[in-house]
Amino acid sequence: MKTMSPALKGDVITGSAVTVVGLVYYIATFWIQETKNIVTPRTFPAIVGVALILLGVFIVVQAVYRGKKAAEVGPGDGDTASASVDGDGATASASVSSGVVLDAPEDPPSKKVVLQFALFFVYLALLIPVGFLLSTAAFLMTMTSIYARDRWIRNLIFSVLFAVIIYVAFVYGLAVYLPVGILG
Amino acid sequence: MDTLIDLGGGFASALEPVSLAFALLGVLLGTVVGVLPGIGPISAIAILIPVSFGMEPVHGLILLCGIYYGSMYGGSITATLIKTPGEVASAVTAIEGYEMARRGRGKAALATAAIGSFLAGTLAIVGLTFLSPVLVKLANVFGATEYFLLMATALLLASTMSSGSRAKALVSIFIGLAVGLVGLDFQTGLPRQTFGMSLLSDGIDFTIFAMALFAIPEAIRNLALGRGAKDVIQSFGDDTWMTKQDWQRSAMPWARGSVLGFIIGILPGVGPSLASFMSYIMEKRISKRKSEFGKGAIEGVAGPEAANNAGVGGAMIPLFSLGIPGSATTALLLFVFTMYGLQPGPLIFRDESGLIWTIIASMYIGNVALIILNLPLVGVFVKLLKMPKEILFSSILVLVVIGAYAIEFSLFGLMMLGIFGVIGYLMEKGGIPLAPSILALVLVPLLEDNFRRMLQISGGSFMPLLTRPVSLSIILLMVAGIIAPIIFRWWVRRRQLLADVSVG
Incomplete structure (x- = not known):
């Protein structure tokens, strides 16, 4: 984790937050009254909750995996390695499908x-x-x-x-x- | 032929002075708001929705469609002169257009953008005029299964085709779904996800959510950044508008951009932004002047701007004829329709045919108005770029607060606005795109309703998805739609375009 770039660290935080939100949302579905319909009022909210949990975990795992990979390549290359993977995940700049890279907006304190x-x-x-x-x-x-x-x-x-x-x-x-x- | 008669009727009422005034006002208002740095079409419509409260449906819709067009054009002015695209769609204009402006060719860049937008926009509306009735006929055989599938496709495509991480785009969609499910279940009337708060049983208002996400994070970010380096505003030059050579170099990109943008625009879930990027890449690839790209190639403005506006017209087709929005912006328009008690789709062409054709006719008018008003007035709009940031963004905060107040008339509504503003800010900070969640929020009631009906009709079986011919064809198209971009990417990478297109 020490060699992880800020972007990947950010992803770990984002993923964890998404997981927590999904968990809270899923737990809240237990209070929905069940009915005998094929699709109960609980079905959709439960799917959404589970999906958020899975996506959050996926983002964390992906970031950790990329961090490890970057660490193997060498600490200096960490950022560039993650940034060139067509923007899928860890880059601060928005790169769209075919490689037009835009400047990332500045982050205020x-x-x-x-x-x-x-x-x-x-x-x-x-x-x-x-x-x-x-x-x-x-x-x-x-x-x-x-x-x-x-x-x-x-x-x-x-x-x-x-x-x-x-x-x-x-x-x-x-x-x-x-x-x-x-x-x- | 029927179509032409309907359209004629539409023109008759769209040319009435009041309708005409709203079309012009919309285009003008849209341009003014779109020019403001950091405000794109989505934010412009979200901020201005409250203005249309209490208007006649047809006037409100004409106004907002005009705002949509106007803000797209306004965004290209900002992109060209200060390199601050209001949204992804005009981001490529910020590359070539800004470089042209730096070389004193700003006027030509703005002109090619305006003329290309006009031509492509008009062509796309012609397409809309003649394709919508066809699609409406087709939609008559659509059942709950097909509607469910189309909406699921829209959401899936919105996540695969947006910029950045696909997992994060999916997160955005599920956040939208999560927000949309709060409140009373419309089938059983049971409260869901209200956390025991009775105020939440009415659900979370769409406009509040949209305003909170698209206006507040940007405003707070800019206000918090404080007075940094000043934006360099390029003068748009006193050079002639477009030389003969400019016309020659723009013509083909306009044509290619129009076709590309229109086709991409029709796809559910894919907005005009992808169209402008693809056009840019295409123009660069086939250009004989590759070395000029990144240094102010006019093709790189003409093509994407045309594609962008053709995409807008294309995206209106599934919205009008099926009631399925193709992008976050059209999702906002769908919301406005439902706010007036109208449900776009096959029925609207039968029951409200006068209204829908008036709106379509007003789009032709809006496009003409755009070019007549905006080229001569560009000097006035440019002055807006000089508006101090603190004044601009604090005013925007006040405007969204008024909007939220006008919806709920309560402290609860105002607090929702603030809370979703924080959520939007955190999403942006975490790299989660905001637009897909808006699309999801609009679609969730329809998605769930059709899903339930599909399973009720089939008695709980998913087989109709595969046994119904229309549904099966949609599935096949959907699979193709997901695989095609993957192949496209692979092909692009193989050609090693990635390396030489990068500008950042």
Whole structure:
């Protein structure tokens, strides 16, 4: 495992996660009431659960096997060996059936991703109690200011204007009534 | 002949001012959203579905079809000028188109893409017009067995033909199936996979799932990346649009791309992305100017862009006549049909023939609108590329939140959006493609229903799969469809194309 490339390590994690999801999903099918039909309500969910478990295990085994093979070839060649197997598995870049290799998108730092998601969830939680206008303006201001702190005046104007315009467009134009919250 | 009369009727209502306005609006809106970096046709439609709530079905569908076309073209602008393809289909344009733009030939690249898209798109709609009624007749002999098989084929092909790992594409499909099975079983009314939460018994809303998967991970990723190196926007040059030589070099790739794209598009489960890749490889192989590929060969833009758009028309055929979507994007359109209480398939041509022919006619109009509006307006669209990322992606987050709110009007719906956004992000991080799961989610009720009916009719035996002639032919085609790409790959590798096509 020590010589495993990051891509293969990622596959071990992905495969394990898929297996766990499949397992939970399969266990949940035990609560479905059985009927006397040929195909019971449980049949499909059970198939899906088992398939996820098998696929997860397959991805892990494949990664471990490739890692071993790469280790035999020599530690330096590990990455290239796995990447040239027509993208089947371990490459970070998307290579499509016949070898047109595309640049992989950049990966942002995990800490920042967690922060962004956390802020998004705060916005989701506040939307209804606080109301669309205030929560949206605050959310936009926060997101844009984390990104570009120096342009706070532009961010403020954008946040307020965008919230107001969207509110008017949806409520008066499309008759989608957005929450008014504490302003109502 | 009947077809022409139906189509004529369709044109009569598609040319009414309101319908015409929605077709133009759709194309324009689609282009604008498609130009935004990182947003492809799937995300564009997913984000804009809520706009069509409460519209007349025919207007909503005309609008969304226009958005589909527009966003494909918008995506090729982005690919050409900043090398950021919105989705896999325009990824090859990002190779040759960007190189052309770097050499000051951006205008020619955009023109060949637009004209090729128009020609191929129109040809594909002609195909759609005349093939759909034939397929509808054929579909009359289809029973539960055949429908089950076709849907299973679609899912299988979607996993074998997508990019990257096949095991992971299958994972994506099973995730879609898993999500689709949550809620009350429609046959027995028993709750399934609800984990005891009564709120889950209505199932997970398709639009929320689609928006969460296709908008949130991309937005969060870009916002979290922060201000990095700025995208270099190539000017599209003040050079002439296309020289005589450009026309000559584009003509054959357009034609080949159209045919290839159309055929691939019809296959269930295979979207236009494969069509554009195959066209690229084909053009490179038969070109006399192989050395120009990777350095801005116009054939490498003309062919794939034509194939891409022909694929869109081709994919509409199984959607309209059988009710089986061929790709994630057409799955979204299928969802919109069902949202309006319409079920595409043989019956829609009988019961809602006016509606379906109006939509088909509006596609011809949309294609014309695309080329009339977009070539002159390209300068305006290019300005959109300069939109600051933080503003673009935070606005998108707000828009999907509104969409989710407009569906459920509850905190529960909003939380679902957030949770599936996280799941989508983790899937992308793990290399699991997102598109197949959308297809699976749309297909799961039909798949299960037909599977049950098949076994009920046969009393639990799987033999009808092999004894019914239509079903047997589908199985044979399916086996061929799975073996053919394997042989194709082997053949490509044998020719050692792999080495010299690699651009990364």
